[in-house]
Amino acid sequence: MSGVMTVSEKVHGSASAAQGAVAGNTGSRIGFENVSVAYGSLVVLESLNLTVNPGEIVALIGPSGSGKTTALRAVAGFVRPSAGRITIGDRDVTHLPPYERNIGMVVQNYALFPHMRVEENVAFGLRAKGASEDIIRARVPESLAMVGMAPYTKRYPRELSGGQQQRVAIARALAIRPQVLLLDEPLSALDAQIRRSMLDELAKLHRDLPNLTVLYVTHDQTEALTLANHIGIMRGGKLKAFGSAQSLFRHPPNRFAAEFLGRANLIPVTGLDGADGARAGVKFGAQALSAQNHHRLAKGSDCLLCVRPHDFKLQKGENDTNSLTGVVQSVQWQGDVHNITFEVAEQVLRMTSAPMSNPPEPGASITVHFNPADVTLVPEDKVDG
Numbered sequence: 001m002s003g004v005m006t007v008s009e010k011v012h013g014s015a016s017a018a019q020g021a022v023a024g025n026t027g028s029r030i031g032f033e034n035v036s037v038a039y040g041s042l043v044v045l046e047s048l049n050l051t052v053n054p055g056e057i058v059a060l061i062g063p064s065g066s067g068k069t070t071a072l073r074a075v076a077g078f079v080r081p082s083a084g085r086i087t088i089g090d091r092d093v094t095h096l097p098p099y100e101r102n103i104g105m106v107v108q109n110y111a112l113f114p115h116m117r118v119e120e121n122v123a124f125g126l127r128a129k130g131a132s133e134d135i136i137r138a139r140v141p142e143s144l145a146m147v148g149m150a151p152y153t154k155r156y157p158r159e160l161s162g163g164q165q166q167r168v169a170i171a172r173a174l175a176i177r178p179q180v181l182l183l184d185e186p187l188s189a190l191d192a193q194i195r196r197s198m199l200d201e202l203a204k205l206h207r208d209l210p211n212l213t214v215l216y217v218t219h220d221q222t223e224a225l226t227l228a229n230h231i232g233i234m235r236g237g238k239l240k241a242f243g244s245a246q247s248l249f250r251h252p253p254n255r256f257a258a259e260f261l262g263r264a265n266l267i268p269v270t271g272l273d274g275a276d277g278a279r280a281g282v283k284f285g286a287q288a289l290s291a292q293n294h295h296r297l298a299k300g301s302d303c304l305l306c307v308r309p310h311d312f313k314l315q316k317g318e319n320d321t322n323s324l325t326g327v328v329q330s331v332q333w334q335g336d337v338h339n340i341t342f343e344v345a346e347q348v349l350r351m352t353s354a355p356m357s358n359p360p361e362p363g364a365s366i367t368v369h370f371n372p373a374d375v376t377l378v379p380e381d382k383v384d385g
């Protein structure tokens, strides 16, 4: 299978270089090999190693300034790495200009040309690549239909809502049938409800174009968890964690990943016993608890017990052999959930639950229960930078 993919990538790669828009819509692997980017003496991306497999969506998440956009721009060819190699399919594109990379890119603020109608905006990339009028006439409505904007060809961007403009921007990126699609916070300028429905549409778009390889930058973890096969978490120009969305959420490799993705409770624990990879007993103060030891932490090491807020329960279930007793600090009702913070041995912990008719009062004592299978141990490592 991978052999076939490589051959077709080669064919389409050379075809796209020679014929521009005529190339087929073949997904291609994106590879970062030890890629660093510096502005003057400031290194903003440090030895990034990352692979996005053909047809996959990888989300890069991380705080502001962590280097996400820089990584994307390096793939697009808008910034030049100071070290390392970038590949698309089997091609080393590190030193190719942007227009030879066969990439579609969508950024946060639409960047449509205001003086052009929708159809001209979508045709722009095709014209730049020298596509024939026949191809343009076919490709423009096809791309607009993919994002549900077929009826709007004659409008100007100012006559469209934010969500509609962003759909046109996506159609414009897809019109050249790119090998890879780069999305930089494409939904962040939209309000919450439209963002939700655009997210569903992006998921559908990827089902319709299963070969398209997508690198998706966001700082919204819901977008990342909803769309991505794999997630990379960036901090200070470095990739701090990488894995499938499920595994990063269920067993984060470090404190930063646990806090950034899903705001986990992290309880300092000691005295690991039976640390054989499956289940381990730990102590939180005098309290004995049990957890998954996915990362095979060595016996006797200090570490963190990672508990997601929704895994604490007030009612003890059959397998909830762990429990903690503390004092309620705050109770917040948010429509579909109750948020409760409580303090146990000077640790402030957070739980969420379905709305309760009789929530506990601040100052009351509560006991929470949780299942050892739902919680995991995270190394107490020095997360620098």
Ligand SMILES: Nc1ncnc2c1ncn2[C@@H]1O[C@H](COP(=O)(O)OP(=O)(O)OP(=O)(O)O)[C@@H](O)[C@H]1O
Binding pocket: 039, 044, 062, 063, 064, 065, 066, 067, 068, 069, 070, 071, 219
């Ligand atoms: N042209 C530039 N010249 C100098 N420094 C830059 C330039 N572009 C970006 N930087 C710096 O590089 C670092 C990474 O920026 P980048 O845009 O990649 O962050 P980001 O993770 O996309 O952040 P955000 O979530 O805010 O978009 C930042 O410290 C930024 O100030």
Ligand SMILES: [Mg+2]
Binding pocket: 068, 069, 070
């Ligand atoms: Mg950015």
